[in-house]
Amino acid sequence: MTTLRKLSVVHESWPIAGSFSISRGTKTTAEVIKVTLEQDGTIGVGESVPYARYNETIDATLDALQAARVEIEAGCTRGDVQKILSLHAAQNALDCALWDLEAKLTGTPVWQLAGLDKQPEPIITAYTLSLETPEKMAEAAAKANERPLLKIKLGGDGDHERLRAIRAAAPDTRLIIDANEAWKPADLDNHLAVCAETSVELVEQPLPAGDDEALRGLGRTDVLICADESAHGKEDLHKLAGKYSAINIKLDKTGGLTEALALAQAAREQDFEIMIGCMLATSLAMAPGHIVGQHARVVDLDGPLLLAKDREPGIRFEGSLMYPPPPALWG
Numbered sequence: 001m002t003t004l005r006k007l008s009v010v011h012e013s014w015p016i017a018g019s020f021s022i023s024r025g026t027k028t029t030a031e032v033i034k035v036t037l038e039q040d041g042t043i044g045v046g047e048s049v050p051y052a053r054y055n056e057t058i059d060a061t062l063d064a065l066q067a068a069r070v071e072i073e074a075g076c077t078r079g080d081v082q083k084i085l086s087l088h089a090a091q092n093a094l095d096c097a098l099w100d101l102e103a104k105l106t107g108t109p110v111w112q113l114a115g116l117d118k119q120p121e122p123i124i125t126a127y128t129l130s131l132e133t134p135e136k137m138a139e140a141a142a143k144a145n146e147r148p149l150l151k152i153k154l155g156g157d158g159d160h161e162r163l164r165a166i167r168a169a170a171p172d173t174r175l176i177i178d179a180n181e182a183w184k185p186a187d188l189d190n191h192l193a194v195c196a197e198t199s200v201e202l203v204e205q206p207l208p209a210g211d212d213e214a215l216r217g218l219g220r221t222d223v224l225i226c227a228d229e230s231a232h233g234k235e236d237l238h239k240l241a242g243k244y245s246a247i248n249i250k251l252d253k254t255g256g257l258t259e260a261l262a263l264a265q266a267a268r269e270q271d272f273e274i275m276i277g278c279m280l281a282t283s284l285a286m287a288p289g290h291i292v293g294q295h296a297r298v299v300d301l302d303g304p305l306l307l308a309k310d311r312e313p314g315i316r317f318e319g320s321l322m323y324p325p326p327p328a329l330w331g
Helices: 058-067 069-073 078-084 088-106 134-143 159-169 185-197 234-240 257-269 283-293
Strands: 006-022 025-039 042-048 127-129 149-153 174-178 200-204 224-227 246-249 273-276
Touching (some): 006 058, 006 069, 025 058, 025 088, 042 088, 042 283, 058 069, 058 088, 069 078, 078 088, 088 257, 127 134, 134 159, 149 159, 159 174, 159 185, 185 200, 234 257, 246 257, 257 273, 273 283
Parallel strands (some): 127 149, 149 174, 174 200, 200 224, 224 246, 246 273
Antiparallel strands (some): 006 025
């Protein structure tokens, strides 16, 4: 095959400010994959995070991209990404780099290439409090009390105490929560009752993805039930109807912006609310999500706010107000 462009793939570690805990473990660094494509003197970049929940690793993602080098350098398109790569993190980094490369080669910003009808505007992102004791989470909530939207990581035992302590510390802040599959079907009604008591707006993945039938028939609740680990692509939507009222779209799950946009469109057509989420990563990984966030009910793209240091240039944040990515970063 003729070489049209040059591929570079690297693994980077970005320190987290402190540590970050969910029900499945604790992190002190964000481990990301960065893809760089160079064509005709122009560079496009993309970033992704291998999803340990789906047995994706840094090494496997690097190997997958290297194995597809011939096709990538020969000029593969966004439409080819899902055919030449199977790991979603590999797909995501390449797909986003291809969007960026096309934008820079054509002088047309990604939001126009993606068919948005107007230039992206700043959006409010949630700010995440990682899983801790009720006392420590209340302390963190008090410090973040001026942020308009907090996302609370929960883990099962002690969650009622966590929610009540956080609500007392941040009485006027909007709350959404992520149970990360940690709740049990038998406890669901009690958990949702406390969510209603503490004015929680949305619950992500309350039950394990393979054990969520208890959600069917709940009917209309005061709290939006949002699929995360249960929702990956368009093909999953029919299985979610009747159990979930919203879906969390993450580019590391869909395999890039191309599929994320398609999923968002299909979800809207089937009356799901849209949440755009992220893995813990730099502004480069958040930038494509900002496009999807223009039509999302809930935005959770706070990765850079949780890092000790971000890329330069990075996305500008004023508190929780997230501005469109600078062209020098992406798009």
